[in-house]
Amino acid sequence: MRHENIAAPGEYGPDDVERWYAEPPKSAHRTPFERDRARIVHSSALRRLGAKTQVLGPGTDDFARTRLTHSLEVAQVGRELGKSLGCDPDVVDTACLAHDLGHPPFGHNGETALDQVASAIGGFEGNAQTLRLLTRLEPKTFTPDGVGVGLNLTRASLDAATKYPWRAGRGPVRADGSTTRKFGVYEDDQPVFDWLRQGAPPLRRCIEAQVMDLADDVSYSVHDVEDAVFSGRVDLSTLTHEVERDRVLTQVRDWYDPPVSDADLDAAIDTLSALDYWVTRYDGTRRGQARLKDMTSQLIGRFCDGAGRATRAQFGHGPLVRYDADVVIPDAVLAEISILKGIAATYVMAPREEDMLYQRQRLILTDLVAVLYDRAEIALAEMFAEDFADADDDDIRLRVVVDQVASLTDLSAIEWHARMCGPDVGTAL
Incomplete structure (x- = not known):
C-alpha cells in the first residue's frame, strides 16, 4: 500500500513533490517538476554524456549517437508517450534525461570493467550509479551541516528515474528461480532509496x-x-x-x-x-x-x-x-x-566483444582505479579527494575512486590513463 498522504488516482500530491532535503520556498512561476527537469538539463553529468559511448564511440563519425543525443531522443519519445497517458511530462522528461547519467566511459564495456574491480564492495551498476549521482555526487544542494544531497529532486522524479527499484540480487524472481543482474541502489545509498520508495509497492516501478x-x-x-x-x-x-x-x-x-x-x-x-x-x-x-x-x-x-x-x-x-x-x-x-x-x-x-580495442578500454579503467586509489590525495579531483579523505574504511574509499572513474568521459579516461599509467594503451586508442 502507498503512504497515507498520497493523492487521489490520476493526481500528484504532497508526497510526490517532497524533496529529501526541504528547500526554502521558491517563486511560483515553475512547478516542482519543472524545476527537477531544469536541474538535470543544467547538470555537469548531463553535459558529460556528450563525450560518452552509446554504441559507437564519440568521434567514430559525425552521425552516430552519443549518450547525450540518445538521452535527448529518449526524453522526446518518453515525454510524448507519458503525456498521452496522463503522466506529468516533466516527471517523465526528467527520468529520461537522467536514465544514463551513471554510465561510465566506454558504455557497457566500461560498466563491465568497473563491476569487476568493485566486486568486493557490491559491484558497479550504471543505474545504481545514476541514483548515487542524483542524490549525492552531482554538486547542487547541501544541508546546513554540509552534507551533499545531489540535485535534491522530488520523490516522484527520483522514483521515475529508478529503473530497477531493488538491491543487487533482490529483484523479481523468474520462473526458473533466477533474478536479473540489474539493480538500482548500492548498500550505502539505501537511506535515500527507502525515502524515495516510501509508499511504493515492493519491486514495482511507477x-x-x-x-x-x-x-x-x-x-x-x-x-x-x-x-x-x-x-x-x-x-x-x-x-x-x-x-x-x-x-x-x-x-x-x-x-x-x-x-x-x-x-x-x-x-x-x-x-x-x-x-x-x-x-x-x-x-x-x-x-x-x-x-x-x-x-x-x-x-x-x-x-x-x-x-x-x-x-x-x-x-x-x-x-x-x-x-x-x-x-x-x-x-x-x-x-x-x-x-x-x-x-x-x-x-x-x-x-x-573480443576486439583488442574493447579489451584495452577495460584495461584503462582497471588501471585507473588502481593508480587513483594508490595516489588518491594528489590524483583525485578535489571533490572526490575530499570524499576519500572523509571515508571511514577501505571499502568506502574504493567506492569513491570508482565514482571518480565513472564520472570521466571516454576521452578524459584515455588522457588520465596516458598521464598516470603511461601512453602505450591510451595512444593506441
Whole structure:
C-alpha cells in the first residue's frame, strides 16, 4: 500500500513533490517538476554524456549517437508517450534525461570493467550509479551541516528515474528461480532509496519509470539500427536469408531473451521486412538518408502507439500517474523491438566483444582505479579527494575512486590513463 498522504488516482500530491532535503520556498512561476527537469538539463553529468559511448564511440563519425543525443531522443519519445497517458511530462522528461547519467566511459564495456574491480564492495551498476549521482555526487544542494544531497529532486522524479527499484540480487524472481543482474541502489545509498520508495509497492516501478524504460528500449533499438545502416555495418535486406535470420534470432535469445515465443520473434522479422518503409537498400544519398530517417520515425510511432493503445484498453482513459497503472506492451510490439535490438547486437555489438580495442578500454579503467586509489590525495579531483579523505574504511574509499572513474568521459579516461599509467594503451586508442 502507498503512504497515507498520497493523492487521489490520476493526481500528484504532497508526497510526490517532497524533496529529501526541504528547500526554502521558491517563486511560483515553475512547478516542482519543472524545476527537477531544469536541474538535470543544467547538470555537469548531463553535459558529460556528450563525450560518452552509446554504441559507437564519440568521434567514430559525425552521425552516430552519443549518450547525450540518445538521452535527448529518449526524453522526446518518453515525454510524448507519458503525456498521452496522463503522466506529468516533466516527471517523465526528467527520468529520461537522467536514465544514463551513471554510465561510465566506454558504455557497457566500461560498466563491465568497473563491476569487476568493485566486486568486493557490491559491484558497479550504471543505474545504481545514476541514483548515487542524483542524490549525492552531482554538486547542487547541501544541508546546513554540509552534507551533499545531489540535485535534491522530488520523490516522484527520483522514483521515475529508478529503473530497477531493488538491491543487487533482490529483484523479481523468474520462473526458473533466477533474478536479473540489474539493480538500482548500492548498500550505502539505501537511506535515500527507502525515502524515495516510501509508499511504493515492493519491486514495482511507477508508470513514469515504465514509460522511461519503454522509451529507452524503443529509442536505442530503432536508433542503433539506424546508426548501423548508415555506417554500412548492417544491410537489412539480408534478413530474408535464412542464415542471417537465424543469427539474429539466436542473438536475441542469447543477449535479451524477451518473454515472447520464438514464433513471435520469427513473425516479427516477417512483419518488419514487409513494412513499406523498411529500408532494404541504403545508398547514402540525401534521399536515402531521408528514407532511413522516415523508417526510424515510423517505427517509433508504431511501437509507442501500440503500447499506448494497449495500456488505455486495460486501464481506461483518465490520467495515469505513479502507481495507478502499468504500461502494457503487446507481445508483437515487444518482439519487433527485440528483433531490432538483436540486429544491432548481431552486426555491431557482439563482433566487437573480443576486439583488442574493447579489451584495452577495460584495461584503462582497471588501471585507473588502481593508480587513483594508490595516489588518491594528489590524483583525485578535489571533490572526490575530499570524499576519500572523509571515508571511514577501505571499502568506502574504493567506492569513491570508482565514482571518480565513472564520472570521466571516454576521452578524459584515455588522457588520465596516458598521464598516470603511461601512453602505450591510451595512444593506441
